[in-house]
Amino acid sequence: MDHKLPRPLRGVITAMVTPLDPDLNLDEKGLERLVEHLIAGGVHGIFILGTTGEAPSLPYDVRFALIEQTCKLAGTRVPVIVGITDTSHKDAIRTAAKSYECGALAVVAAPPYYFQVGQADLLHYFKRLALESPLPLFLYNAPLNTHLWLEAETVMQLAAESNVAGLKDSGLKMGYFHAVREAVRDRSEFSLLVGPDDLLAEAVLMGAHGGMAGGSNVWPRLFVALYEAAAAADLNRVVALQQHAVQFDGAVYRSANPLRGIKCALSLLGICSNDLTPPLQPYSQQERDLVEKYLRTVDVLKNPA
Amino acid sequence: MDHKLPRPLRGVITAMVTPLDPDLNLDEKGLERLVEHLIAGGVHGIFILGTTGEAPSLPYDVRFALIEQTCKLAGTRVPVIVGITDTSHKDAIRTAAKSYECGALAVVAAPPYYFQVGQADLLHYFKRLALESPLPLFLYNAPLNTHLWLEAETVMQLAAESNVAGLKDSGLKMGYFHAVREAVRDRSEFSLLVGPDDLLAEAVLMGAHGGMAGGSNVWPRLFVALYEAAAAADLNRVVALQQHAVQFDGAVYRSANPLRGIKCALSLLGICSNDLTPPLQPYSQQERDLVEKYLRTVDVLKNPA
């Protein structure tokens, strides 16, 4: 069977959390349950080692074990794409090489996130990264974490590189999305994907190819259905499902770091543990109770809404 | 004829610029041409003395003359709503009283924009303003100018006040819009309007009642058509018109202050002059040439696209 990256890549590409054991090593059983949960829920791809995957907080041995195991577990059922964002350029390339070896289909990189640099520096940086990467590269606009924007003009210039496959935009501003979409209008193979759960549907209505919706870790069926409704321009269904997505986010994301809520919910579902890398800490019991109460009102394992 | 505020208020309520003469007094002829241009273009209302209207930079005599003249010119053809945002509470109330006298149908207020205050302070402030205003009050979330957010929870509490008619959101983040929409779901008379041109269509698709799209000063037919396509869930037409809106914005808004582009375009169309209050300055000749070049490629006076 032919397993290669669809271009453009479409659908819900879950920004997967990294299941960990209490010593913060990879929890292989939890990982297996999570991958099966996502595939059973219909997701169109798995994105590991992103922000939701706690990548910057993981030692390289854990990162590499995760790449190996996830690729093995997913097989050719869904594409695996891997975050290689790093403050160290050499380590970014090393992670890309590992991803290629293990059978991942693409890599994703945000700007290095320590030094403040300009757009010309970013253009230079990503051109080189695209050249050196053995796998197609998705750009990642993540200003909340990197404190830098990949401007629309910069994306347009990078989209002309043959190894640049698309953009994941987690910038939260749809005005930026519209400007990027206009800038890459003539690049039909270039994927536009959005990060946040609650912008998935409208972005797809307005021309995006899909999104990474972190909430799909917990409730893949909801976000897959929302994507499909938007892709089919079924606006009534979009509006009904969107209400569920907004309620899910309000109930599960109780702090600045959504992944705390996602891991809490997954542990309540028995899929993986609630362990987080420092400096992140699990929800308090009170927050956990509120998530549990919410989860009892919906059936995230079986139904889209 | 009965002239009262539709609740919810729907459609394109143009955030109108203030035509000025070179001495920065009201340009009455320009105002007349502009109001007729908007009504001929099909807009559903006129919002004066907002950010686009340069309100904070205008002395009160100019503000009051504008209220009088606009209400007189519009008559009962479209609702006039008036910005009363002010750092001085007494002057906000005075402007609301003047608006009532002249026949405006509602007022709009952003948080006072000098001191940093908390949500509890804003809640207290707006409750009192709603009580004291003789006209229904729209809240105005304008963080780019006021450097404060009206949080979704605050909007929800204020929406319970009978004299609070809606929210204009110019925050650029659709995630906030979704949270607010969820928070006011059971208040069927509460209007949700969005500021930026390029978010009008998607906001309406996702449940907004309309928007203030500053670009409708120049090209009312485009934004009215975009609103109508979205309200009718005609997605193909939305996507086609949205491309024009994004191109319009890219061509006309060449700085952080869109109103500089709007006045430049209106002066090129012969509708009103390009005079701006300090510290804003007109476009350079080079910027003006680019706007002129763009305007020659479209027919903003006759066609929606």
Place this chain on the structure above:
Amino acid sequence: MDHKLPRPLRGVITAMVTPLDPDLNLDEKGLERLVEHLIAGGVHGIFILGTTGEAPSLPYDVRFALIEQTCKLAGTRVPVIVGITDTSHKDAIRTAAKSYECGALAVVAAPPYYFQVGQADLLHYFKRLALESPLPLFLYNAPLNTHLWLEAETVMQLAAESNVAGLKDSGLKMGYFHAVREAVRDRSEFSLLVGPDDLLAEAVLMGAHGGMAGGSNVWPRLFVALYEAAAAADLNRVVALQQHAVQFDGAVYRSANPLRGIKCALSLLGICSNDLTPPLQPYSQQERDLVEKYLRTVDVLKNPA
């Protein structure tokens, strides 16, 4: 007697609060007590209608009454300088004219605080303001409130205008202060004054001429003594008094708006009332109790420490 602006202006120029009655009109008795308190405390000037003076929240009749009364009360005992910062250029000029008429010796202006503009716009704006002002103009760098910086290069260019008398810097970053000081090194008449209480001493040690220390409303003797110790390079005394200044600030400034603490303390001392313009609200009883407890540990009316 000759009453004119010393150039450079030196010492503690109190950024005075505006005493108000419960209807938010000027409290003339409170004003008289406050002016006498300051002069008895040895301050070198009075700066009215700044941020601490709640200027943006006051209607013009209150602003004008304050200018008249303060100039009358101070007479030629200390210079009065007046904040004319305004979003409306015409009203800024009108306030400057009033200040001149009443006998004030200078005016102070921060950038207009609603629209985001660039340094070239600010340069143009302040050059014109300096030309039109009948009184010498102090520039005011107040980025916490205006969300704009007057860059060192801009200050240097403006310092070449004969009617520009100095800079009040409330930017909190001493690195900026050093850059400005270097930029205006050859302008011996140009005053460098700093805003915050806790930077007064070190700024004077490093070459400033004085400051506006809002805390000197309450405890003029402390800040005058601190200024004098720094001006005399008496480092042991500076370090001892600085500790009092830092403790004062920690005890009295319990929120983002120091003026709330200053008015609370002044009302506890019986000098003026605690009334504040919306959206600011007085301290809670609990906060007030903490200020009262602190005030019992020091003797702000008689001693510097």
Place this chain on the structure above:
Amino acid sequence: MDHKLPRPLRGVITAMVTPLDPDLNLDEKGLERLVEHLIAGGVHGIFILGTTGEAPSLPYDVRFALIEQTCKLAGTRVPVIVGITDTSHKDAIRTAAKSYECGALAVVAAPPYYFQVGQADLLHYFKRLALESPLPLFLYNAPLNTHLWLEAETVMQLAAESNVAGLKDSGLKMGYFHAVREAVRDRSEFSLLVGPDDLLAEAVLMGAHGGMAGGSNVWPRLFVALYEAAAAADLNRVVALQQHAVQFDGAVYRSANPLRGIKCALSLLGICSNDLTPPLQPYSQQERDLVEKYLRTVDVLKNPA
């Protein structure tokens, strides 16, 4: 000879750049020249793997080689302290262990710099780090790079831990410094050090023990003399030398990343190469020419000014 950490640590502890060869491996010859240059210039310590040391951009093998070599080269002549700031907690501990093995005397850690977390999380994080570190720990407030503040209250609580030796503050706001100093007043062994060149002198005048002044890589004699003048309360000399420091910064730091200027100057002096890790790029020829021109006006190798 007894080689242990002075508590409090005082003086100029140069935040050293990392000399690299064109392949971005450690340049051992350049490192040797640089260490000798610093010690000849009289610095009181060497701080490696900070922001100026490009630590986040270096693979661990380069970091570890740098620790080994610097400790060997410095011997017991000056203390070496090592930055262990890391997004991965396990790797931070691993770097601390390596530092201990090699003979460094302390480690320095800023908050992990990817996820936004609260003060309670930081308190928890640093308490654990202090417990696990085999060497005394300096806290590092670096909000420009980490986008988080270590609040004064948090520092005060951490200062009570016996293994917490001090704070390096690179926050640029002296108001914060004063609040921290007041908060740790009774901890006589706790070092307060400041980051930026141009705040070194005034911080020492106001009670700091020293600073990391990156400019001392290039001109150690100037910053050592400035420190000594401030420590001796010789204000005339402070003011004269400070002018040189401000001029140095203005001439050498021509972008948001001072280390670009430092490496440019060091390469002009023949001490080490100008190679930088991605995404940072060397100065343009034009910028380099301006640095060269400036360096010809001073004698950084022989004189303090």
